[in-house]
Amino acid sequence: MNKKFKVGVLGATGMVGQNYLKLLANHPWFEVVYLAASPNSAGKKYTDAVAGRWHMDANIPEACRSMVVEDASNVAKAVEKCSIMFSAVELDKPSIIKLEEEYAARGFAVISNNSAHRATEDVPVMIPEINHTHLDIIPQQRKQRGWQEGLLVVKPNCSIQSYMLPIYALIAAGYPISQMIISTMQAVSGAGYPGVASIDLIDNVMPTLADEEKKSEVEPAKILGKVAGGKIVPDTSIKISAHCNRVAVTDGHVACVSLKFAGKKPELDEVIKIWRGFKSLPQELKLPTAPIPPIIYRDEPDRPQPRKDRDAGNGMAVTVGRLRPCNVFDIRFVGLHHNTNRGAAGGAILTAELLVAKEYIK
């Protein structure tokens, strides 16, 4: 690529926004040129806007330090400055829907971390290795909404990536699944900053993520669905029961999964072979953020662990372990992914790369 695409970040001062800046700092295709947040940050130099609340383990990228943060609601200001807008604003749902649609209507490719549009029928919920074909809806999305060059795609809740790739690999290999029970242990960074009060979390587990449980049960059906008639028709063939808990881990969501196959069952060694051999379009296209391999199976009895495995594949690979027979269903395993990387900014950047590779962003 001779010329980099100019990109902006809405919610650039927040936890996910900061991750975008960190991950895009040396990106071969994208250059951050536009930062926006709430009216509280607007007009400030980025370093001043995040003073005392820069949470990344890398310094603020040099190119962003003296950029002036804009008010995200001033859509006109961003026009002609960039073509891709990553959205990670914390607002009520109707305001997010209005804001993101306004950017798409003005010609931006909007890739959102927010949940507001995940149930919208013509908006794909992307895990690029699984549902890259859902991007085929974009011409219809543009036609239905009267958008010329703009588009809107979202990424799923950060609770589901640790098991969606492993289960999809099995389905794609010819082993459909009928039922799943999932128990997650989710890191504090998933709640933004300051997130859960330390007095609630230290020496404790918070079993209060009812919202995440609902998303974990609903979003997989859309991701596994098909594009038909100008919308994404969910595949509801898997019955899912989820338990989601917040634990005192900084980054890295863990999921313990038991699953039942709909028909024939693979042997355990075949499951491992399928996971280790899995790859998809992002790997074939050699997208810059695509992890190779996307699924890492570890034989050790005490893996995966957040501290040791969350950065695998630059925080984009899913690490799986402890595969064994299940006494109730067919098999069980433990999955892990980096929630703010694969589960948030990294997953959205991979989606943007796929949009470029498929020429939906020109």
Ligand code: NAP
């Ligand atoms: P956060 O740390 O609280 O950051 C929120 C961002 O939204 C800040 O940049 C804030 O700007 C901006 N904002 C607040 N009010 C605004 C307004 N009225 N207009 C424009 N911008 C406004 O939250 P976060 O953890 O980064 O999460 C952001 C979004 O991503 C949320 O919808 C969240 O559900 C989703 N998400 C988060 C994760 C995760 O791992 N944390 C994962 C997936 C999805 P100021 O600094 O100026 O207030």
